[in-house]
Amino acid sequence: MTIELYTWNTPNGRKISVALEEMGLPYKVFPVNIGKGEQMAPEFLAISPNNKIPAIVDPDGPGGKRVSVFESGAILLYLGEKTGKFLPVPLIDRIPVYEWLMWQMGGFGPMPGQVHHFIALENETDRAYGLKRFMAETRRLYGVLDRRLATNEFVAGPLSVADFAILGWAWRHPRHKVELKDFPNVERWYNALMARPAVKRGMEAKLD
Structure with a gap:
């Protein structure tokens, strides 16, 4: 299933688009224009409580359940765990x-x-x-x-x-x-x- 990436063209946003490409995960970008304050919208706050990009929604999260993840570092660790790529097991x-x-x-x-x-x-x-x-x-x-x-x-x-x-x-x-x-x-x-x-x-x- 396609991961939803809520982001903007920033260093933290690029971390995630690069990781998704390297991991071979399908994704769709949902731009959040931080110059216009779109990160303050209630619907974005629901998945990113700190009002910061990026955030993702994975419709096929643990147990097949829909899950959201905010903070770029947490997203990278989540994606590494999900795919078993770029995150060593030992x-x-x-x-x-x-x-x-x-x-x-x-x-x-x-x-x-x-x-x-x-x-x-x-x-x-x-x-x-x-x-x-x-x-x-x-x-x-x-x-x-x-x-x-x-x-x-x-x-x-x-x-x-x-x-x-x-x-x-x-x-x-x-x-x-x-x-x-x-x-x-x-x-x-x-x-x-x-x-x-x-x-x-x-x-x-x-x-x-």
């Missing part, structure tokens, strides 16, 4: 997937997101302060990722949902003013992922 092998997924959710997303916010400010004083603070932290996080990828093809060993999560934000590196050539291992990883046919489809899917 707990010992899942640990790095959990670690790097949480690393993305807690840092490599919120910090670049702050850069996006401050870049758009007209007040030069506020803009300069925000960019000095959050661009430094964003570059530090790129450095953490670069060191990890120096000894690993993918962030958690084999390709996993953690890579899809991080890719969604690395995709926006021009917007948060980061040159991937400054982080050669990230650049190698990024180019390899973006060359995958399913990732291309996920990145090109119309989400708005």
Whole structure:
């Protein structure tokens, strides 16, 4: 059955379209225009209590029952469990997937997101302060990722949902003013992922 993807053209939205394509799951996009406040609509609130995209509805959830899932990290874990893909079975092998997924959710997303916010400010004083603070932290996080990828093809060993999560934000590196050539291992990883046919489809899917 077709998964319903409620989303918009954002890094968090792209995480899910890429994962769905890589997992070979049929899905239909239901755009939620966050610029117009559609994420505040009661019908969206019913499946995403935090009024944030993305969210999914799976008509064929556990036990064949319809289920909704919100928060991009939770969606990735759910889809990995559902398909048995990109989420290792042994707990010992899942640990790095959990670690790097949480690393993305807690840092490599919120910090670049702050850069996006401050870049758009007209007040030069506020803009300069925000960019000095959050661009430094964003570059530090790129450095953490670069060191990890120096000894690993993918962030958690084999390709996993953690890579899809991080890719969604690395995709926006021009917007948060980061040159991937400054982080050669990230650049190698990024180019390899973006060359995958399913990732291309996920990145090109119309989400708005």
